Amino acid sequence: MDYLLILIAYLFGSLNSAIILCKMMRLPDPREQGSGNPGATNVLRFGGKKLAATVLFFDVLKGIIPVLAALFLGLEQAIIATVAFAAFIGHLYPVFFGFKGGKGVATAFGVLLAMNWMIGLAILATWLVMAMAFKLSSLSALTAAVLTPLYTWWLTGHDITTAITMLMSILLLWRHRNNIRNLLAGKEPKIGSKKK
DSSP, rough: HHHHHHHHHHHHHHHHHHHHHHTTTOOGGGGTTOOOOOOOHHHHHOOOHHHHHHHHHHHHHHHHHHHHHHHTTOOOHHHHHHHHHHHHHHHHHHHGGGGOOOOOOHHHHHHHHHOOOHHHEEEEEHHHHHHHHHOOOHHHHHHHHHHHHHHHHHHHHOOHHHHHHHHHHHHHHTTTHHHHHHHTTTTTOOTOOOOO
């Protein structure tokens, strides 16, 4: 049962909302537009606020649902954390889309919110404060990613969960490596700007 749920979580995470919704709306593939990232921020640039919000909602939801299923089944915390990680990895490396997915911010938020709502609230507050201050989605996500293991350790004290969130944070930083270069060069586009 544990291994099956982990597999299902990965497959669920592999359902990329940006690609699927853009195809349904007969819009260009987000992997071929703007930043090339199939995520809400990139969709916002060419698909508008409503579609971007819908993408964000489903990317968060696909992180929440597998974790809630694991909690409902009363599984051990280590298994719950592994299920969360599987859903996150599914978004980054989706089997349905040639293992080329998004950066994982929204799905990471979803799994962490489901594991512990206080962690989710702390991450959301961090992202919002940074976004309001600097208008840079990537900087907001990177700041939240760096602080997430600290929030997890402080609020749960669970070593395995903290280790898995640390691994998620490292992967988030890696997936944002181009954004980091752009931030250092002062070339990162602001939230809502058009990237050509």
